[in-house]
Amino acid sequence: MLRQRLLRHAKFALHDQDLAEDLVQDTLVAVVQQHAQRRGDASLLTWSTAILKHKVADWYRSPARRRIVQMNLEDDKLDDAIDALYDPHDAYVDPIPAWQQPDNQMEQRQMMTILEQCVSCLPRQTGQVFMMREWLEFETVEICERLGVSTDNCRTILHRARMSLRDCMQRDWIGREEANR
Amino acid sequence: MNWMYSCRQAAQLLSRRLDERLGLLDRMRLSLHLSMCDSCRHVEQQLNGVQALSADLFSTGFAPDSEFRAERKD
Numbered sequence: 216m217l218r219q220r221l222l223r224h225a226k227f228a229l230h231d232q233d234l235a236e237d238l239v240q241d242t243l244v245a246v247v248q249q250h251a252q253r254r255g256d257a258s259l260l261t262w263s264t265a266i267l268k269h270k271v272a273d274w275y276r277s278p279a280r281r282r283i284v285q286m287n288l289e290d291d292k293l294d295d296a297i298d299a300l301y302d303p304h305d306a307y308v309d310p311i312p313a314w315q316q317p318d319n320q321m322e323q324r325q326m327m328t329i330l331e332q333c334v335s336c337l338p339r340q341t342g343q344v345f346m347m348r349e350w351l352e353f354e355t356v357e358i359c360e361r362l363g364v365s366t367d368n369c370r371t372i373l374h375r376a377r378m379s380l381r382d383c384m385q386r387d388w389i390g391r392e393e394a395n396r
Numbered sequence: 397m398n399w400m401y402s403c404r405q406a407a408q409l410l411s412r413r414l415d416e417r418l419g420l421l422d423r424m425r426l427s428l429h430l431s432m433c434d435s436c437r438h439v440e441q442q443l444n445g446v447q448a449l450s451a452d453l454f455s456t457g458f459a460p461d462s463e464f465r466a467e468r469k470d
Contacts, residue, residue: 223459260457305402311435314442330449335460349447350454355415374411381442
């Protein structure tokens with residue numbers, strides 16, 4: 216169960232089945248070895264995910280990374296969805312409403328589940344860059360360097376990722392709330 | 397060049413601001429736009445919110461469910 220979850224997480228961040236399996240294996244070994252040092256306040260999953268994070272970040276920073284095919288910027292589908300938000304003067308066609316904050320734990324969890332689905336639906340490379348930034352906490356400069364893309368491309372990919380997540384959350388989270396009323 | 401930012405430009409800067417420090421001129425132009433535009437203020441809150449929520453999601457074990465759905469179908 217733990218292995219399966221870590222594997223799904225790693226596969227999304229790396230898009231390479233064999234590599235993901237290797238790094239999850241290393242992670243599980245480290246989890247067993249360092250079990251005694253584990254702090255009581257983090258769940259096993261959270262703690263294992265933190266170890267996996269270091270393994271994946273190290274991999275991105277390692278020379279072995281060079282043999283992997285470089286990015287090609289294929290994720291254009293998101294552009295159309297973002298373009299549709301704006302009129303010819305680049306103002307929003309429909310005003311963007313404020314979001315109601317989740318007011319209890321159950322709603323908070325539902326919101327998280329919907330975000331998880333939205334992230335899963337991101338095109339492959341966009342999702343990968345988004346995870347390098349928001350999970351591995353790489354600076355944009357470092358992401359560009361590691362993936363061999365320009366700073367502008369990197370900014371564009373992150374902007375697309377965030378705007379399409381915003382859009383997806385608005386549709387599936389806010390939209391659902393309104394349907395329930 | 398128009399001194400005023402469009403909503404599209406504002407959104408690009410709102411995203412960039414999550415990754416790097418903006419220059420003084422960009423900060424001024426962005427805050428001027430935000431002071432006059434409800435939609436962009438909402439987008440600002442939502443992009444910040446998506447970032448915070450994503451950090452939580454990734455640190456507590458993100459399990460993309462495309463495979464999960466396929467597994468459950470069988």
